[in-house]
Amino acid sequence: MAVSILRRRQRTEGAERPTVVERRPSRWRRARPNPVSVAVMAAGWVAVAILGLGMLLVWGDANQGNALVGAVLDAGRWLASPFHDVFTQADPDRQLYVNWAIAAGVYYVLARVVSWLVRF
Structure with missing residues (x-):
């Protein structure tokens, strides 16, 4: 956690002495991740x-008969089911x-927001 340091000149007894003023980061930066947010x-x-x-496997024309490829694509289809027909294309x-x-972007943003909310 970085703390910015400001230097001010203060006149004390005829001599200028620099004083260090530490600014605390805003509250959302001070909150530490807890196990739930992680x-x-x-x-x-x-x-x-x-x-x-899953997108890489489809792009690479992976064998969908393979158990691992099939499992990844099935999980991807399940995760993307709310976004199935957002945009329709000929291909x-x-x-x-x-x-x-x-779907990946929405899940990432949603996870960030929920993780941030759980920290407080």
Whole structure:
């Protein structure tokens, strides 16, 4: 945590002496993360990672018959289900990229806000 230091000149008994005034950071910067806020932020990052990995697997034409690829894509479909038809495109892969990217952004912002609110 960085503390900014201001120097002021103060006249005392004919001599100038610098005094150091420390400013405290604002309240939202002073709040320390607690285990609940860390868990909320970790869940948000996991959701973003699953959606991002799913987009990479679709972009790379991964074998969807593979158990690991299928599990990642199923989890991604479940996470992105509220954003399924936000934007419709002629190309289904492009539609997946756009909607899953929006879902990842919303999950990240939502996790940040909830994590910040839980800190107080």
